[in-house]
Amino acid sequence: MKHQNLAVSIRGLCKSFGPVAANKDLSLDVRWGEILALLGENGSGKSTLVNMLSGLYLPDAGSIAVDGEPVYIRTPADSFRLGIGVIHQHFKLVDVMTALENIILGLPKKSRKSKKAHEKAVSELCDRYGLHVDLHKKVYNMSVGEKQTVEILKVLYRGARILILDEPTAVLTPQEIDRLFDILRKMRDGGKAIIIITHKLNEVMAVSDRVTVLRKGETAGTVETASTTASQLAAFMVGREINLDIERVEPKNLSERLNVVNLTCVTEDGRKALDNVSFTLNGGEILGVAGVAGSGQKELCEAIAGLYPVKGGAILYKNVVDGIEISENIVGKTPREIFQKGIAMAFIPEDRLGMGLVARMDIAENMMLKSYNDTKSLFVDRKKPTEMAKTLIERLDIAAPGVNTQVSRLSGGNVQKVLLGREISSDPTILISAYPVRGLDIHSSYTIYRLLNEQKQKGVAVLFIGEDLDVLLALCDRIMVLCGGKCVGIVDAKTAKKEEIGLMMIGEGGGAYA
Amino acid sequence: MRKANGKNEPLFRLVKLDSPSWKRGLAQRALALLLAMVCGALLLLVLRKNPVAVYWQMIVGSVGTKVAxxxxxxxxxxxxxxTLGITVAFKLRYWNIGGEGQVCLGAIAATYFALNFVGKVPSWLLFVIMFAAGALLGGLWAAIPAYFKAKFNTNETLFxxxxxxxxxxxxxxxxEGPWMDPQQTGFPQIPRFPMxxxxxxxxxxHVGWIIAxxxxxxxxxxxxxTKxxxxxxVVGESxxxxxxxGMDVKKIILRTIFISGALCGVAGMVQVSGADFTLTETVAGGVGFTAITxxxxxxxxxxxxxxxxxxxxMLEKGANSxxxxxxxxxxxADVLTGIILFFMLGCEFFIRYRVVFRKKKQARDLETAITAAVPAAAQPESVPTQPEQEAKEGAECSR
Structure with missing residues (x-):
């Protein structure tokens, strides 16, 4: 009788995509009135599980029971009816509508009542759980945290009793995360069952009652949060002991490599994506960039790489031509022109398979993406890229059957190794990396940190756009904080505090320059 | 269906296949053809024709004799x-639905020289000129929407x-105007090509087959x-x-679509000068659309x-015969070809996906093992397997 009041009970769930078993024999329980953390690396089957609970996928085998009753969740509507509410990582809100309109959108006919009545009911809900949001604010005017609150309200108002949050903290500042956790605790105390999906260990420790760890689609085990530690969980998640410390090499022989002056970029709809951003990037250091998602990180990287139109300002590259050091403005130059100037710039874009690599080509073909045109011949030379692919597979320990494996068939970590490997092979002097460890498992992430440190030691100027503040603080030498396209300040990573950066990310504090 | 909400497993679901083997593919295509022929036979029986004889005639009438x-x-x-022309565009993910028009323009260019340059240049040179002109005009015709696509990102499908x-x-x-044959009375026509x-x-x-x-x-x-x-x-992918x-995307779009149109233009030139010997509105005859399939x-x-x-x-010729x-x-005859195409195209789906049907209730219960779903009487002799044991535990919890 130990499992009284089970909210969701999953037994032996299996789901395969072709040869890939995303979930195999996955079992877990969630009780009413508890927060269960679902911990697992990318590719461990967390999202697949969520998609099955929300009615987007059908399991191949196994069973799901809600409140002790076996159920088949065939559509998202079924999922709603069962009281399951999913807050997806990417919000599903209508931008031009207000919070309230989004919340009551698509409610069943029988609950049709006046907007006023809805507003009253939603406000009551807000009070009960301590949610703060202006119900008449349009979604496009909202911060990420506010949007998430609306998403939570949306599922609560539909009567969700079981809440599933898919990586809810990925885009929040430390302060917003604390607020979210308070709300979750209140909902738990109100008797709801909450599943929070994450791969951040400190958050698991902070908020959950129990942890179920997934590894390669299987349940590796379930533990009480109070009786475990972060490093134990990490070992559980990876399957062996690992060292969670990130090495920071002392920077040596710093020399100015890139000088960005008053850089301003405007989006297609006339918004300033970058507003007067100025900073210098030195050879031999890692400059981190922190900020809430969409603060101009993408535009900054692409502007430097020659892929985003620049409205004003300059990007000066310190180049040595015939032994004389000169500053060249690379604004307005295409990637090819920058390359032809002899500037060896490596760029790891955020969208690896949509920009950095060609998903449907094999590893060898991806090797020649930037160099295929170096020869005069009419035909492509496949010999050199094939050799290069072989070397990389060996050197970076890429798990691939061979050089002719399609990149789209590789796991996230291996995709990133192919991309980073190719970029490093070009002996760059600048390395721009946008979220290089996003979606990577712990082991691959540490390989990437090691490779970035290697480049730094070689004197390469590394720009590191990150989202995990702990990682930024541990890996980088200096951290620039962006907020709404403006540079709020640059801090010394060795002395900066997480809370301080968190405040700067929402535009408060700052002014500090290191 | 309505009352089944959340309580029943769906009747069937689709499972994507990993790497479809060519043997399985071949077998499925053969099966599709067989099914198509059975379906077609029903139609033929309604028409009071002997299906076997008709199918045999389709083969004999298309490849059975030298003339056929x-x-x-x-x-x-x-x-x-x-199709080669269309393929070049499709590789770029540029949906060139204009093969028909590009064939026409190629044919127009070739016809101009066929009607005006005979006797002025040697015959071999005339063919070279017709070929080049057909390719050029077909290519330019295709380049118009390509330019707008590259410059303003317009929709190439409609264009x-x-x-x-x-x-x-x-x-x-x-x-009906400038090229009308003055010797023809009645229905206006463009003159036939000189030998x-x-x-x-x-x-x-005609040598078109070697060109092809x-x-x-x-x-x-x-x-x-080639590069x-x-x-x-690469452009086609992303x-x-x-x-x-560092690729010049606009240049690549323009260049590729010019080549695509040029190939279609060559098809037009080959058709007027090899088969039709004159220019009519039906010179393309739907070839630009069939090419997509x-x-x-x-x-x-x-x-x-x-x-x-x-x-x-073969199919088209067989249907004619x-x-x-x-x-x-x-x-x-068109319905018959339609049936065959429907099955052949439809089977492509089954080559990539597998249909899994819902298991019989008993088997499913044994496997899934949940709470009260197992009626005790359903399997009186079953050995308590692990899932069943779990089921019992589960049943206890629910009480």
Whole structure:
């Protein structure tokens, strides 16, 4: 009788995509009135599980029971009816509508009542759980945290009793995360069952009652949060002991490599994506960039790489031509022109398979993406890229059957190794990396940190756009904080505090320059 | 269905196959053809025809005699060349639906020289000029929407489609206006080509078939081995990646679509000067649209295009021949080809996916093992397997 009041009970769930078993024999329980953390690396089957609970996928085998009753969740509507509410990582809100309109959108006919009545009911809900949001604010005017609150309200108002949050903290500042956790605790105390999906260990420790760890689609085990530690969980998640410390090499022989002056970029709809951003990037250091998602990180990287139109300002590259050091403005130059100037710039874009690599080509073909045109011949030379692919597979320990494996068939970590490997092979002097460890498992992430440190030691100027503040603080030498396209300040990573950066990310504090 | 909400497993679901084996694919295609023939037989029985005889006639009438084979090949030539053109565009993910118009423009250019340059230049040079002019005009015609696509990101599907109608009306204008044959009374026509402007025959069919085969090889090499081919593949996959790699995306779009249109233009030139010997509005005859089907069925592979376009022509020729031999109406013959195409195209889906049906209730209960779902009487003799034990535990919890 130990499992009284089970909210969701999953037994032996299996789901395969072709040869890939995303979930195999996955079992877990969630009780009413508890927060269960679902911990697992990318590719461990967390999202697949969520998609099955929300009615987007059908399991191949196994069973799901809600409140002790076996159920088949065939559509998202079924999922709603069962009281399951999913807050997806990417919000599903209508931008031009207000919070309230989004919340009551698509409610069943029988609950049709006046907007006023809805507003009253939603406000009551807000009070009960301590949610703060202006119900008449349009979604496009909202911060990420506010949007998430609306998403939570949306599922609560539909009567969700079981809440599933898919990586809810990925885009929040430390302060917003604390607020979210308070709300979750209140909902738990109100008797709801909450599943929070994450791969951040400190958050698991902070908020959950129990942890179920997934590894390669299987349940590796379930533990009480109070009786475990972060490093134990990490070992559980990876399957062996690992060292969670990130090495920071002392920077040596710093020399100015890139000088960005008053850089301003405007989006297609006339918004300033970058507003007067100025900073210098030195050879031999890692400059981190922190900020809430969409603060101009993408535009900054692409502007430097020659892929985003620049409205004003300059990007000066310190180049040595015939032994004389000169500053060249690379604004307005295409990637090819920058390359032809002899500037060896490596760029790891955020969208690896949509920009950095060609998903449907094999590893060898991806090797020649930037160099295929170096020869005069009419035909492509496949010999050199094939050799290069072989070397990389060996050197970076890429798990691939061979050089002719399609990149789209590789796991996230291996995709990133192919991309980073190719970029490093070009002996760059600048390395721009946008979220290089996003979606990577712990082991691959540490390989990437090691490779970035290697480049730094070689004197390469590394720009590191990150989202995990702990990682930024541990890996980088200096951290620039962006907020709404403006540079709020640059801090010394060795002395900066997480809370301080968190405040700067929402535009408060700052002014500090290191 | 309605009351089943959340309580019942769906009847069937689809499972994507990992890497479909070619053996399975071949077997499924054969099965699809068989099913198509069975379905078609029903139609033929309603029409009071002997299905076996009709099917046999389709084969004999398309490849059974030398005359039939020659005709089939003659039909395949423009289809093959046009498909090659369409394929080049499709590799770029540029949906060129304007093959029809580009064929027309190629034919117009070739006709101009055929009507005006005979006797002024040697015959071989005339063919070279006609060929080049057909390719050039077809290419330029295709380049119009490509320019707008590259410059303003307009929708090429609509644009290329609309230009087809413009092309046909240009021919109509020429037929009724400047190029009208003054010797013809009654229905206005464009004059027939002089002998010097008609493509010579090799082995009974005009040399278009050699041109087509050479183009198959050239397109294969172009797409697979050259830098241009690599660029096309990258741009087709992702324009962002192409820009990232430093490629000039606009130039690549324009260049590739020019080549695509030029190939279609060549098809038009070959058709007027090899088969029709005059220019009519039906010079393309739907080939620009059929080419789209052929290109997809052949998975944009030039070698397969050769095979598929021939099979398509066989089907068309066979359908023609049963009309005359068995006095089957044109419409009924079209329905028959439609049935065959429907099954052949439909089976592509089953080559990639597998359908899994819901298991029988008993088996499912044993496997899934949940709470009260197992009626005790259903399996009186079953050994308590692990899932069942779990089920019992579960049942306890629910109480």
């Amino acid at each position: 084979l020659t005709n089939t090949i003659r039909m395949a030539i423009p289809l093959l060349i046009t 290329t489609l609309m230009l087809n109608y413009v092309a046909v009306y240009i021919i109509q204008y020429l037929r 010097e402007a008609r493509l010579p025959k090799v082995l009974g069919v 085969l050479v183009l198959v090889v050239l397109v294969y090499v172009y797409l697979r081995k 241009h081919g690599y660029e096309i593949a 324009m962002d990646t192409a820009r990232y790699a 052929v290109a997809w069925l052949a998975k944009l592979n030039p070698a397969l295009i050769l095979v598929v376009s021939f099979l398509f022509s 049963i009309q005359t031999v068995f006095n089957i109406s044109n419409a009924a």
